[in-house]
Amino acid sequence: MSEPILKVKDFSVDFWVDGLWYPAAIKMNFELHPGKVLAIVGESGSGKSTTALGLMDLLATNARRSGQVLIKEVDMINVKGATLRKFRGKEVAYIFQEPMTALNPVYTIGFQIVETLRNHFDMGPKQARSRAIELLTMVEIPSPEQSFEKYPHQLSGGQRQRAMIAQALACDPGLLVADEPTTALDVTIQAEILDLMRSLKDRLNSAILLITHDMGVVADMADEILVMKDGLTVEHGSSDQIFNRPTHPYTIELLAAVPMLGSSRKRELRVARDAEPVLRMRDVTVQYPKRGRIPAFTAVKNFSLDIFPGEIVGLVGESGSGKTTVGKAAIGLLPIKSGSLEIVGKEISKASQRELFAIRRHTGIVFQDPVSSLNPRLPIGESIGEPIFLAKLAEGDELDKKVEDLLESVELPRSYRNRFPHELSGGQRQRVGIARALALTPDLLIADEPTSALDVSVQARFLDLLLALQDELKFACLFISHDLAVVDILAHRIAVMQNGLLVEEGERDQILNDARDPYTQRLIAAVPVPNPAEQRKRREARLASKK
Amino acid sequence: MRIRRKSKEVAADERAIESGENAIANKEVAGLTQGQIIRRRFFRHKAAVASLIFLTFIIVFVFSAVDSQFGPIRTRGWWKWSPEELPDLRFGDCPNDTIGCPTISLVPKFLGGAGIGLGEHPFGQDDIGRDYFSLVMKGTQRSIQVMFVIGFFAAIIGTVVGAVAGYYRGFIDNVLMRFTDFIITIPAVIVGSVIGAKFGNLGAIILAVYLGLFAWTGLSRLVRGEFLSLREREFVDAARVAGASTRRIIFKHILPNAVGVIIVSVTLLLSGAILLETALSYLGFGVIPPDVSLGLLINQYQDAFTTRPFLFWYPGFFIVSIALSINFIGDGLRDAFDPRQKRRITKKEKQNARAIARSQA
Numbered sequence: 001m002s003e004p005i006l007k008v009k010d011f012s013v014d015f016w017v018d019g020l021w022y023p024a025a026i027k028m029n030f031e032l033h034p035g036k037v038l039a040i041v042g043e044s045g046s047g048k049s050t051t052a053l054g055l056m057d058l059l060a061t062n063a064r065r066s067g068q069v070l071i072k073e074v075d076m077i078n079v080k081g082a083t084l085r086k087f088r089g090k091e092v093a094y095i096f097q098e099p100m101t102a103l104n105p106v107y108t109i110g111f112q113i114v115e116t117l118r119n120h121f122d123m124g125p126k127q128a129r130s131r132a133i134e135l136l137t138m139v140e141i142p143s144p145e146q147s148f149e150k151y152p153h154q155l156s157g158g159q160r161q162r163a164m165i166a167q168a169l170a171c172d173p174g175l176l177v178a179d180e181p182t183t184a185l186d187v188t189i190q191a192e193i194l195d196l197m198r199s200l201k202d203r204l205n206s207a208i209l210l211i212t213h214d215m216g217v218v219a220d221m222a223d224e225i226l227v228m229k230d231g232l233t234v235e236h237g238s239s240d241q242i243f244n245r246p247t248h249p250y251t252i253e254l255l256a257a258v259p260m261l262g263s264s265r266k267r268e269l270r271v272a273r274d275a276e277p278v279l280r281m282r283d284v285t286v287q288y289p290k291r292g293r294i295p296a297f298t299a300v301k302n303f304s305l306d307i308f309p310g311e312i313v314g315l316v317g318e319s320g321s322g323k324t325t326v327g328k329a330a331i332g333l334l335p336i337k338s339g340s341l342e343i344v345g346k347e348i349s350k351a352s353q354r355e356l357f358a359i360r361r362h363t364g365i366v367f368q369d370p371v372s373s374l375n376p377r378l379p380i381g382e383s384i385g386e387p388i389f390l391a392k393l394a395e396g397d398e399l400d401k402k403v404e405d406l407l408e409s410v411e412l413p414r415s416y417r418n419r420f421p422h423e424l425s426g427g428q429r430q431r432v433g434i435a436r437a438l439a440l441t442p443d444l445l446i447a448d449e450p451t452s453a454l455d456v457s458v459q460a461r462f463l464d465l466l467l468a469l470q471d472e473l474k475f476a477c478l479f480i481s482h483d484l485a486v487v488d489i490l491a492h493r494i495a496v497m498q499n500g501l502l503v504e505e506g507e508r509d510q511i512l513n514d515a516r517d518p519y520t521q522r523l524i525a526a527v528p529v530p531n532p533a534e535q536r537k538r539r540e541a542r543l544a545s546k547k
Numbered sequence: 548m549r550i551r552r553k554s555k556e557v558a559a560d561e562r563a564i565e566s567g568e569n570a571i572a573n574k575e576v577a578g579l580t581q582g583q584i585i586r587r588r589f590f591r592h593k594a595a596v597a598s599l600i601f602l603t604f605i606i607v608f609v610f611s612a613v614d615s616q617f618g619p620i621r622t623r624g625w626w627k628w629s630p631e632e633l634p635d636l637r638f639g640d641c642p643n644d645t646i647g648c649p650t651i652s653l654v655p656k657f658l659g660g661a662g663i664g665l666g667e668h669p670f671g672q673d674d675i676g677r678d679y680f681s682l683v684m685k686g687t688q689r690s691i692q693v694m695f696v697i698g699f700f701a702a703i704i705g706t707v708v709g710a711v712a713g714y715y716r717g718f719i720d721n722v723l724m725r726f727t728d729f730i731i732t733i734p735a736v737i738v739g740s741v742i743g744a745k746f747g748n749l750g751a752i753i754l755a756v757y758l759g760l761f762a763w764t765g766l767s768r769l770v771r772g773e774f775l776s777l778r779e780r781e782f783v784d785a786a787r788v789a790g791a792s793t794r795r796i797i798f799k800h801i802l803p804n805a806v807g808v809i810i811v812s813v814t815l816l817l818s819g820a821i822l823l824e825t826a827l828s829y830l831g832f833g834v835i836p837p838d839v840s841l842g843l844l845i846n847q848y849q850d851a852f853t854t855r856p857f858l859f860w861y862p863g864f865f866i867v868s869i870a871l872s873i874n875f876i877g878d879g880l881r882d883a884f885d886p887r888q889k890r891r892i893t894k895k896e897k898q899n900a901r902a903i904a905r906s907q908a
Binding site for chain 1: 581781786787803804
């Protein structure tokens, strides 16, 4: 076996907060060999990113590192200044989550790659340029000569991530640290980037340290897996061992919480299709009006969908497909340009302000971002009670009582009424969001990616709660998500959107097993499955179909 | 709605907070309200706290020293002279044959001085013998009053204009912001001179009100920017779905979140206001005699600079120290309201922590 490229011994990171050291990573031990992929998995706050950034001293000033990080027999804990800079980029390169912020917007991507090259090698500008174009060709960016002169905002998300990989590979680093490299990307693009990383790793024989929370990505890439929780290494073993024979209860729990496409039980449909639909959209077109020199943008075109009482309809699509716009239009937050949109039989597009208030009492919405969806200056009790208060259904003690009941129904303690959003975790905030949306017992609930910011175990609990509440209250629900596996758990019916158009719509099983539209088929094929063996089969099938 | 109490899960949830996302970063704010967090961050800013104490002391000292008036309430000053009295002018015992020199002494006797004491006229006397200490106190009172009045009116106008422009956007925003641009293009001193020449004889407070009508521009731009970003937040949509009216959304949901920006820029506006007042009075367009203000005192005795510089120092000291301490307080408030503000660790703290860690190991 070859010499390991990275040896980490008893590596710990602590953060200084308010007079005390808090450990973020405790006594990490691992080795990484050339051509291998080690995945560090864990939920947010488990210390996986801290470990990755700590290797090269990229942490905030209030961090303290101890132990040993050996690269080429040099301990990275003690090196500083010029020596450290020589290792950064040359021996260890990073790929970050968000290419838009990790690339400098005022320089062309070519310039940024050349900068890395000329920092580390004695190279003339011409030579650096041809090497940069070579790198861009290697990461399969279309027309690399032209892309060299492009600024980050001129590229698509997937191309930006490719450019960042090209920059990271500039000096042939022995170790590539990829911190959530595909989290910000759509599944089809994610699959392409992962394919690219795999082929580059094999060609250049570099090692990859992959940080991710997505077990599907892990199954696709990893040779070895290290599971972290609260800064501690919970379990460490080969990919096969962790996925098929996990020993630690936390690993088992984590794997159980991951939603798997096609694994959930069949949801029987007890929906009266002949009943009046709660939401009826007919040829709805939504257009963002012209602003200054920016031309008008049609986000949704001729969209038709019915949602019947007691039914959950999943709306899936990639970013920019217009699914959030549909959700906002359905509740009257965005005006529709043409078509008709009825909620409980009342036309919303021509409603006056007063009628709109009345119609909105039948609806509720849960937003995507748990940080921005609650007013940080209001106690959560007030946020939850606001719809009731404004509808003049209750006041004073009676209102407090109702709010407490709502809190309890979303499994939060009654005493949380007086807490502020910043005191709650992301999952709790999303549950407060549900409580607020359900305050008026609506007929229609719009859930706009409510779990995309949550950890898998928190997501699992959230989905269970949503299902239980739906069983009890029988509201109709439009569940918007980019994650097919989540929609699979909840939805009775699935609608697929692409570029503002409804591509396909049908019963859950029909869409998942027997999709007719090629886009839907591609979307389903691109979802990574958290099972290494099966994922390999899916990957090969996908690559074969591409050829 | 049926009640389902799952105490086990609730307990699990409490643990989840402990280990949940950003757990370490949140250690610092656990269990505190927004106000408490901001107060804590503010009190960590040493210069700001010192300035706050100093400014409070100056205000209390100045307003209690000589007679002052707040609307119908009049208070008597504890100082023996008032600005209107004409005590005998001191001759003789001053250096360089000057008249009415200050009697304040800060050098104690054992260092060869005259001992610590105020004397009869601590800041000296002016040309006709009026007690300069009482004049400076009266002038500082005026300047502080003018400063707060300007700040008050500028804050209200700036907040309302900025909030309306930022919330409604489009045409209303265009009209309001072009009007703001128009006001900004007129230099403050020129506006002030015209106002001072026209309304100066109506009294210092009326003058301050008019100045306030021109001082709101910077604030309104900041508030507009804040509103533009806050109105896109999801809780605003949530409030709209809940059936909140536009007024409720602006005042209950957005404004409290913009309060940090408002407070910080109003404090900085205050220090600008006191400088504007002194500048105008110095030019002779601001507060006019027989009223007194710090700028006016400097103006009146500028000829005396070479012979009796103390007539310059004392008002100057009050102008500089008030403006400086307000700027420090503004700085501290900005740090306190900025959630991205990370606390720096001092070397000493690091050493202490290391020692503790070692003793535990």
